[in-house]
Amino acid sequence: MDAIVERMPRRDDDSNKDSAVKRPTQEEAEAAVRTLIAWAGDDPAREGLLDTPKRVVKAYREFFRGYEEDPIEVLSRTFEDIGGYDDIVMLRDIDMNSHCEHHMIPFIGKAHIAYFPTERVVGISKLARVVEIYARRLQTQETMTGQIAGAIDVALKPKGVAVMIEAVHQCMSLRGVQKPNVATVTTQFTGEFKTNPALQARFLELIRMNSGK
Structure with missing residues (x-):
């Protein structure tokens, strides 16, 4: 057990609390993901990671959609x-x-x-x-x-x-x-x-x- x-x-x-927060734009959110990829030690411009920021932002919208209901x-x-x-x-x-x-x-x-x-x-x-x-x-x-x-x-x-x-x-x-x-x-x-x-x-x-x- x-x-x-x-x-x-x-x-x-x-x-x-989301109603009091100014949400970043899609572009700003994707830029933040690229920053984290670089901070982790990888190249955000690498082929396999090029579309990752867009995918992450889309996933986060799904993960946290409860703020909108x-x-x-x-x-x-x-x-x-x-x-x-x-x-x-x-x-x-x-x-x-x-x-x-x-x-x-x-x-x-x-x-x-x-x-x-x-x-x-x-x-x-x-x-x-x-x-x-x-x-x-x-x-x-x-x-x-x-x-x-x-x-x-x-x-x-x-x-x-x-x-x-x-x-x-x-x-x-x-x-x-x-x-x-x-x-x-x-x-x-x-x-x-x-x-x-x-x-x-x-x-x-x-x-x-x-x-x-």
């Missing part, structure tokens, strides 16, 4: 017709990958989300999309866990929210202590998930049932 490091997330406001807006369309359903809604094993804000190196894993609806529910794909929006930003896993829970709490006003993220950080696998396959686990609970230990335990047990642990 992977070694597990548990950390509790800090709760930050979901502010899109609003998770609250994604969760805004809800449904009242739930046929008297009165229990938790859970999505588990949502594949996610993000980039550590300290080294800009990927961390890859899965997110598990549950919420206890009041009178309305949201389309389940929207919950996965909220994970994707926050993952596609420079992040720490702790912050992202809190942001996901906070967005669902604000948008849906449920009885409670539970979020767990399990991820392997390449900044720990490929550099520094170079310890691969160490899973970092973060959790965030709100409302009844936080105050009701039995409900919290049920959420964790549903995750374990699926993983076989």
Whole structure:
């Protein structure tokens, strides 16, 4: 079994800091990549690297597209017709990958989300999309866990929210202590998930049932 490091997330406001930042032009971004190639010790004018700046900038636009999306807006369309359903809604094993804000190196894993609806529910794909929006930003896993829970709490006003993220950080696998396959686990609970230990335990047990642990 992977070694597990548990950390509790800090709760930050979901502010899109990108709106206050003047983005460089495409040409400026590509020039920055050429500078990094030269700094690494290679020739950016070498045939194999000529188109690399353009490819890197295109990849970064995909990696960090979450800055251009609003998770609250994604969760805004809800449904009242739930046929008297009165229990938790859970999505588990949502594949996610993000980039550590300290080294800009990927961390890859899965997110598990549950919420206890009041009178309305949201389309389940929207919950996965909220994970994707926050993952596609420079992040720490702790912050992202809190942001996901906070967005669902604000948008849906449920009885409670539970979020767990399990991820392997390449900044720990490929550099520094170079310890691969160490899973970092973060959790965030709100409302009844936080105050009701039995409900919290049920959420964790549903995750374990699926993983076989």
